[in-house]
Amino acid sequence: MRVEILGQERRRRWRDEQKLEIVMSVGIDGATVTEVALRHDVTRQQIYSWRSELKKQGLLSSSANAVFVPVDMNAVQAEVCGDRQDPSGMIELRLNFGRSLRFDSAVDGATLTRLIRAVEAA
Numbered sequence: 001m002r003v004e005i006l007g008q009e010r011r012r013r014w015r016d017e018q019k020l021e022i023v024m025s026v027g028i029d030g031a032t033v034t035e036v037a038l039r040h041d042v043t044r045q046q047i048y049s050w051r052s053e054l055k056k057q058g059l060l061s062s063s064a065n066a067v068f069v070p071v072d073m074n075a076v077q078a079e080v081c082g083d084r085q086d087p088s089g090m091i092e093l094r095l096n097f098g099r100s101l102r103f104d105s106a107v108d109g110a111t112l113t114r115l116i117r118a119v120e121a122a
Contacts, residue, residue, distance in 0.1 A: 019050040020059055024117070029110045061120050095120060 014022075026036050026047065037044045054060035089105040093116070101119055103112065 014050075016054070016057070016059060020054055023047060023051050023054060023060065027113055 022036060022040050022042070025031060025039075026033050031039075033044050033047050037047055051060065090102055091105055093101045093103070095101060095116070099119060101116065103115070107115075
């Protein structure tokens, strides 16, 4: 039996730093796993595997894959505060290990994602 391989070999070697950068780019500016995989010419499953591998090595915190969901703050304030709306527009987010993060409601999602990842990595 004869086997012929056509085309270039697709096997690539990735350093941990490269894997971490790719895994951490998920969620930045709303990028999905699928979009990041296409951008780097890898499969979605490869990104999930790298995420698991990096967590086991201690290079990625378990909260790094937190998901942010869009929230209508006007509806939340009206429901929670009733007629007493907080004029400061500040939001407090409770994180792991008793940490909390306070930020203005005008902070964009990408900045907030980077900020949370930085705080959780510390």
